[in-house]
Amino acid sequence: MDKNDCCGCGSCAQSCPKQCIRMAPNQEGFFYPQIDRDACVECGLCQKHCPQMQEPIRRPLQKAYIVQCGDVDRLAKSASGGAFAALATGVLERNGAVVGAAFSDALVVTHVVVERMEDLHKLQGSKYVASFLGDIYGQVKSILAEGREVLFSGTPCQIAGLNAFLSKKYDNLTTVDLACHGTPSAQLFGAYLKWLGEKHGEVVEKYCFRDKGPSGWGMVGSFTCNGTVTTLNPFCDPYYATFLRGETYRKSCYRCKYANLDRPADLTIGDFWGISQYSGKHDFSEKLGLSLLLVNTEKGREVFEGLSDKVKSMGLSVDEACAGNGNLYHPTKEPAIRDVIYKKMETLSFDELQKNYLAHESPFMWRVRRFRRKLIPRKIRDSLNRLLWRKR
Incomplete structure (x- = not known):
């Protein structure tokens, strides 16, 4: 290979x-x-x-939904519509275990097992960085052998890795993969966090890629130094902006065999973009975020039907639901700058790297671009975005 x-x-x-x-x-x-x-x-x-x-799995019978968690507190902690939180809550209520990516105290992203409702928040929210798996597959196998229910969430390749490791189906396992763009390295993210802390004269204590606090659902992030929360504009931030452009992913991400509708997991979740196309046809709270949910297997169908008391949902065709998520149709195209960035990372400080190779907008130019966007009606913007994402 x-x-x-x-x-x-x-x-x-x-x-x-x-x-x-x-x-x-x-x-x-x-x-x-x-x-x-x-x-x-x-x-x-x-x-x-x-x-x-291994040969990819074929998924001919998918169903697609817009989903929003009915628990407002859990919805507020979620990156989008809280579909994962609703799934995880049900498993924990049944004394099961939930597995997903969490920030450690040192802000290293690692897959962990959560067995208490009060710890679920650790797994919520987006982590746009490669997660360290350690021996998590073995831990999952042990819990499954006890007869307990497990919900495992991760990138499609992590789900495929778990399936290959287990080598058989477990009735007490439900898998959830993400509409993944790709993952930058933990080393790059660590250097970025150190630089961010040095800029503010403090160690970064907490980092959030998708913070709904300042302006509701969107791409705005935040970080915390010495108890002070600072809002993060993704287009003006060197790490976040290059992530959004797909310039810092693992090599395999650019040839990902799971970046299509043949998903390895029982369920697929992501953001649902373009709800304005359905004005007057739904009762979702748009500001709080919406999830795309794909039902890929019979097990996924059973689990989703069990969420009827925890979520609001609306069915769509698969193409309608996925139109705003280009990576459900194809991998991100590898840009030429990708290898340059990682080569330069070996010899340059992060400050030098971000000045010369991690292109990002100035706050002034971002405000100009935002003003221009306001001149175009939202329905037209959503339609254009969905078309562009499909073609990327």
Whole structure:
């Protein structure tokens, strides 16, 4: 297999009976398997359990919905419409476990197991950075063996990695993948956080990619230093802006075999963009955010039907629902600047890197562009955005 096809899920390392494979970061900060050849007995399990070496699953019977969580508090903590929060709440109420990406105290994104309702907030919200999986697949397998219910959320390749690791279906497992654009490296994100803290004279204590507090649902983020919350404009921020343009992803993201409607998970969630197209046909609160939800399997259908008392929903055709999410049809195209950024990261400080290679708008130019946008009616903007995302 071409190294650039490796998605870093770690299924090979967690499947190895001799524990002779470990996941280690390369010079860009992305994790790849390293094999101790002296300990390897060439059993072939690493290849058998590699999702990238398996045929994709076909999903001919998908159904699509707009979803909004009925619990306003959980909805406020969610990046979009709270579909994940509604799913997770049901599992936790049944004494199950929920697995997803969370920030550690040091703001490292890691997959963790949550078993208490009061900890669910850790898994909510977007994390636009590669998540470290560690031995999470093994932990999930142990919980499933106890007969307890598990909800596992992650990027499509992480779900595919879990499926390959388990090698069989579990009736007590539900998987949820994301309408993923791609993931930058944790090393780049760590350097960015350090730079952000130095700019403000404090350590960054908390970071939020999608903060609904300042202006409601959207792409606005925030970070906290010494208890002070600062709003983050994604188009004027070097890390966020380059993420949105797809310039800092893992190599495998640009050739992602899951960036289509043949999803590896029971359910797919993402933002639903373009609700203005359905004015007068819904009773959603647009400012609080809306989720796209795809039902991909019979298990997914059963789980979704069980949410009837926790969410508002409206059915759409798959193409209507997905039109604002281009990565549900194709991977992000790899830009030429991508390799330059990671090469320069090896020798430059983040400040030098962002000045010369991480292009972002000045606040003044952003305000000019925002003023221009206001001159175009929202329905027309939404239609154009949906068309552009479909073609990207």
